[in-house]
Amino acid sequence: MIYPRTIFPAIQEQLQSNKVIVITGTRRVGKTVLLRQIQEQTRLVTLWLNGEDFDVQALLAQRSVAAYGRLLGDTELLLIDEAQAVPEVGRVLKLMIDSFAKLTIVATGSSAFDLTNQTGEPLTGRRIHFDLFPLAQLELGRNENSLQTRQQLEDRLVFGSYPEVVGLATSVQKIDYLRELVNSYLLKDILMYEQVKNSAKLLQLLQLIALQAGGEVSYDELGRQLGISKSTVERYLDLLAKVFIIFRLGGYSNNLRKEVTKSSKWYFFDNGIRNALIPNFSLLAQRQDIGALWENYLIAERRKVNSYQRRAVESYFWRTYDGQEIDLLEQEDGHLSAFEFKWQNRRVRVPGSFDKAYPNATFEVVHQENYVDFIVPSYPAS
Incomplete structure (x- = not known):
């Protein structure tokens, strides 16, 4: 199709x-x-x-x-x-x-x-x-009803939405395709155009980022694990972003002393690529990383739709040094929107420090029952 x-x-x-x-x-x-x-x-x-x-x-x-x-x-x-x-x-x-x-x-x-x-x-x-990104739910939904979309959710969390993957019939075919894609194609541009000398280190770095998806990343620690300098880690991450494999979120702050601003989180544009790197294509019932899969999927889908709708949105995560945090902040036209991602639908209170510092911001919990409205918003294209 x-x-x-x-x-x-x-x-x-x-x-x-x-x-x-x-x-x-x-x-x-x-x-x-x-x-x-x-x-x-x-x-x-x-x-x-x-x-x-x-x-x-x-x-x-x-x-x-x-x-x-x-x-x-x-x-x-x-x-x-x-x-x-x-x-x-x-x-x-x-x-x-x-x-x-x-x-x-x-x-x-x-x-x-x-x-x-x-x-x-x-x-x-x-x-x-x-x-142009892997297929967004915005695009997939044109050939689905709401029931089909929800039935396909697990498949998209595990195998992602590259066009050819979506068209394959079996899990075995999808796994083979994603493995081949990682091994033969994704790093080709970096190796060809930037003349990266140590492709093994580049792949190892990508695997470490896959294991830490949704978590704050220390460039110093990554460098120690890989035996390369912090500057090399930063250069490699920049290259991986330029070939649209991963993207970065920085910490948000309005100059409050307790807010973390220098850390970074890295996400994959496609869950299937992330899972191929680990490698882990197990079903959700057998996984310990559902939270990371869910967060990566939602943030990547939101990034796609914001890009396609040509919205001038700045995206961040938010955390304080005493452990209060929010998964995603969006700033647009002076307005701040906060989103917390939970696999199960349960009540979550807005962090007190955030509520006090940004009383005019909106706060929403995104879960399985309302996620479609988050990744296929109803505002018109500009």
Whole structure:
């Protein structure tokens, strides 16, 4: 099944904008399929290029308007898959978009290293950027009723929601796919573009983060466990974030002395990847980490929907040195919303220090009975 992606209509609206539309996301998340859908549903004259093709790289390396004119012909929509593989892709795209007034370019990339960095400054004012993630419940729900969504919850907590995983019939098939994805694809961009010398340490670091998902991370302690420096740990985590495997939450503070601000929590964009790294694909009844799975799933889903709805939301966790804590804070337009995640529905009181410091903030407990409203909110797309 091909799932309609949330960002597709917004991309369609820009297909005659004479701009560069950049779509970034990790490998196997559906970027190529999305590009095919764009091609199939437009009446514009299109040209498809694969940035990993050496012949394509050689053609684009000529860097001349005449050469590009011969390549493009009457093309109105240029589609470049894996564009980050093209040397100096930002300068290439800038010359094209500045030279051909009827041209729009859609470029996809599986890492933020070269694609967003190289297209940033050269394309100031000429670039529109979208992130694409593993399937969000916002997208899956279009083919489900509420009962089916709840029936699929355990599967999504254990196996995640990469498009191909969702389409596989058995647990064995899903486990095999996720193992192959981790071993063959996910770290490819880091190893290729950033020339990381010790891939084993990078994988070990990712495994440690998987075991600590939802917990505060000490870079010094991770460095001691791995036998590498704190700065190397920080660099590796930054690289893993740039290929959309993990993301960071920092601590929130309004300059209160008791609030923890320097710590970090790291989460995975997909539970299936996290479980493949441990490795643990056991059913929920056999697991000791349901709380971590639940928290990671909800925060990742919320991050997806906030991105797709183009909301200017800052996300944090909150904790004081005396142990009071809240799983997620969102700050938007000066308003603070607090969320606590519990697998079972039970009464939870807002921490006293938080209530006193932020009396105008809202507080909500998210559990199995109300989680869909949290990850598929009812506010309209902007």
